[in-house]
Amino acid sequence: MYKTLSYEELDHRLKEMEADALGEGGVDAVLREFEAKWRALLEEQTARVKQEILERRRAEDKVRKLKREMERRVEERMAELEKAIEEQKKLDRMKDSFLTSVSHEFRAPLTSIRSFSEILLQYDNEDPEMRKEFLHIINAESERLSRLVNDLLDLSQIEAGRMVYRDVVMSLEEVVRETARIQFPSLRQKSLRLLLDLPADLPPVLADRDRTKQVVANLLHNAISFSSRGGEIGITAEALPGDEPGRPAGWVLVRVADQGVGIEEKDFSVIFEKFSPASADTLREKPRGPGLGLPICREIITHYGGDIWVESKKNEGTTFFFTLPAADPSRLEKGAEPPD
Numbered sequence: 418m419y420k421t422l423s424y425e426e427l428d429h430r431l432k433e434m435e436a437d438a439l440g441e442g443g444v445d446a447v448l449r450e451f452e453a454k455w456r457a458l459l460e461e462q463t464a465r466v467k468q469e470i471l472e473r474r475r476a477e478d479k480v481r482k483l484k485r486e487m488e489r490r491v492e493e494r495m496a497e498l499e500k501a502i503e504e505q506k507k508l509d510r511m512k513d514s515f516l517t518s519v520s521h522e523f524r525a526p527l528t529s530i531r532s533f534s535e536i537l538l539q540y541d542n543e544d545p546e547m548r549k550e551f552l553h554i555i556n557a558e559s560e561r562l563s564r565l566v567n568d569l570l571d572l573s574q575i576e577a578g579r580m581v582y583r584d585v586v587m588s589l590e591e592v593v594r595e596t597a598r599i600q601f602p603s604l605r606q607k608s609l610r611l612l613l614d615l616p617a618d619l620p621p622v623l624a625d626r627d628r629t630k631q632v633v634a635n636l637l638h639n640a641i642s643f644s645s646r647g648g649e650i651g652i653t654a655e656a657l658p659g660d661e662p663g664r665p666a667g668w669v670l671v672r673v674a675d676q677g678v679g680i681e682e683k684d685f686s687v688i689f690e691k692f693s694p695a696s697a698d699t700l701r702e703k704p705r706g707p708g709l710g711l712p713i714c715r716e717i718i719t720h721y722g723g724d725i726w727v728e729s730k731k732n733e734g735t736t737f738f739f740t741l742p743a744a745d746p747s748r749l750e751k752g753a754e755p756p757d
């Protein structure tokens with residue numbers, strides 16, 4: 418019943434069975450296919466893992482960049498904040514010193530007014546000349562007080578942007594002459610000569626008449642205050658031709674020059690500052706006021722897009738310059754200006 422198979426037959430039968438079960442290529446072919454599939458899977462997995470690592474790195478880079486950006490912004494904000502705090506502190510200090518100087522300015526004339534009026538009240542039979550002298554002092558000191566109050570009000574109105582400018586086309590020569598006339602008594606008192614050099618063909622300017630007078634008056638008042646007796650003060654003006662599109666008529670340049678005590682170069686900009694620190698040594702030596710005049714001048718001039726600056730030599734003299742927009746002369750017709 419059992420048939421004995423030779424090795425050759427057995428090998429042949431096994432190959433037949435393998436071919437039946439595994440197809441033509443046999444085990445080798447199956448192994449090759451398996452290896453190919455396995456490799457493909459491995460490559461796919463490796464590519465996916467690589468892609469994931471890449472994406473994670475990109476995300477980490479992004480987070481790092483964002484963190485750096487945030488840190489930079491925080492540092493920037495901190496620096497801005499520190500700067501703002503410093504500025505606020507500086508402003509506080511300036512306001513403190515300004516308040517001290519303003520209170521002093523109020524106290525000085527008030528003290529004179531009170532003392533001289535008390536003397537007048539107490540001593541009826543005082544020499545009439547003396548009484549007149551005292552009344553003059555009281556009058557001058559009240560004027561000083563009202564000037565101070567007006568300046569303070571002007572400055573706070575300018576600060577609040579509430580200053581009203583009524584622009585008219587006007588002759589600068591007239592403005593200068595009218596302003597100078599008011600200061601004749603002070604000029605005479607110090608034996609100062611005032612020379613005006615205003616060319617006849619000077620174009621009119623377009624600005625607020627009272628504010629322009631205020632600028633000229635402040636500069637002239639300073640020139641008188643800081644001049645020694647017997648000196649000379651000059652006011653000159655000239656037209657600067659215009660080449661700007663918005664200002665075809667150009668500018669009028671005005672100079673107010675004196676031969677007084679002069680200003681040191683380091684104070685050239687300080688004197689125009691609001692609440693300017695009264696600390697500048699050179700300024701302290703002089704009979705200075707509350708320091709409101711020049712800041713007001715600057716506000717008015719810059720309102721018109723003009724410039725105001727100073728040139729000076731210690732003990733030789735000072736010249737203030739300012740520019741105002743010139744107007745077309747044909748606009749300066751009769752009735753173009755409101756009566757004074």
Ligand SMILES: Nc1ncnc2c1ncn2[C@@H]1O[C@H](COP(=O)(O)OP(=O)(O)OP(=O)(O)O)[C@@H](O)[C@H]1O
Pocket residue numbers: 568635639640643675677678679680688700703704705706707708709710711712735
């Ligand atoms: N022509 C000048 N010659 C020398 N120093 C001047 C002259 N004009 C101004 N200064 C200096 O500039 C400072 C500031 O001037 P500003 O007119 O602003 O104030 P003030 O004259 O002291 O007081 P105020 O005008 O408010 O009465 C003066 O105190 C003075 O030290």
Ligand SMILES: [Mg+2]
Pocket residue numbers: 635638639706709710711
């Ligand atoms: Mg002044």
